[in-house]
Amino acid sequence: MTVANAMGEHADGVEQKQWQFNAAMERYQDKPVYHWFERAVSVVNLSLQACLVVLALATPIGALRQLAAFLLAFVLADFVGGLVHMIADSNDHYRGFIGPLVAAFHLHHKKPVYTRSNLFVVYFHESGSKVWLALLLMLVVLAHALVGLPRFALHIAAYFAVLSSVAEVSHYLCHVPHRRIFDLLARAGVLLSPRHHGRHHHRDNQSYAFLNGMTDPILDRIASLFFAGYKTTTDLHYARYTGKDTANRAG
Numbered sequence: 001m002t003v004a005n006a007m008g009e010h011a012d013g014v015e016q017k018q019w020q021f022n023a024a025m026e027r028y029q030d031k032p033v034y035h036w037f038e039r040a041v042s043v044v045n046l047s048l049q050a051c052l053v054v055l056a057l058a059t060p061i062g063a064l065r066q067l068a069a070f071l072l073a074f075v076l077a078d079f080v081g082g083l084v085h086m087i088a089d090s091n092d093h094y095r096g097f098i099g100p101l102v103a104a105f106h107l108h109h110k111k112p113v114y115t116r117s118n119l120f121v122v123y124f125h126e127s128g129s130k131v132w133l134a135l136l137l138m139l140v141v142l143a144h145a146l147v148g149l150p151r152f153a154l155h156i157a158a159y160f161a162v163l164s165s166v167a168e169v170s171h172y173l174c175h176v177p178h179r180r181i182f183d184l185l186a187r188a189g190v191l192l193s194p195r196h197h198g199r200h201h202h203r204d205n206q207s208y209a210f211l212n213g214m215t216d217p218i219l220d221r222i223a224s225l226f227f228a229g230y231k232t233t234t235d236l237h238y239a240r241y242t243g244k245d246t247a248n249r250a251g
Contacts, residue, residue, distance in 0.1 A: 028100035038128030073159030082209030126168030167211035205229035
């Protein structure tokens with residue numbers, strides 16, 4: 001196969017994906033089921049988070065173990081959220097029920113400035129994109145109901161559940177003007193800093209974590225080994241999209 005033929009086939013493949021992307025976004029915008037589905041996922045996530053927090057509060061483990069559980073959950077939330085982000089950025093399956101949700105997610109690269117919203121609204125709204133978290137928390141709660149989780153593991157699960165949604169707020173704050181307190185938290189490394197997150201948008205296949213980015217060195221290595229990046233793949237798929245952007249989409 002000549003270089004010209006290979007380039008032609010690539011262009012045809014991109015054009016087909018662009019058509020699939022636009023069709024998926026049309027379904028996302030026109031069919032209320034997707035917006036209700038995301039709200040339902042938000043409700044499930046927040047309900048299960050509350051359930052785990054109540055269970056953890058009912059089983060005290062002491063201050064030192066509490067701190068250890070929080071730190072472990074913090075690292076896990078940063079890493080797992082970043083890993084899911086990495087996989088989602090490379091997902092180009094725009095057909096089927098889940099396709100419109102995939103397409104809507106990709107628009108987070110198209111719109112660098114988000115609409116300013118109340119942080120509690122952002123917490124709720126962005127939790128609706130975390131289908132993986134809802135499924136994971138269901139399994140954790142079910143496992144605890146059936147066999148009972150160790151107290152330390154239960155506290156890790158509770159912190160992880162909440163911090164996974166806090167990560168969405170942390171990312172959102174990188175894209176909107178905000179109060180000085182959040183700048184201080186970002187500079188202290190507690191939350192994601194706009195400068196750190198900027199690498200994700202300006203360099204390909206890097207800096208996927210969005211709680212505070214501490215696990216990005218590991219995630220960057222995984223990305224380099226298993227993923228081709230998004231600037232020459234999925235980012236091209238919305239190039240011909242002229243419809244309504246989704247606001248405050250994570251990533």
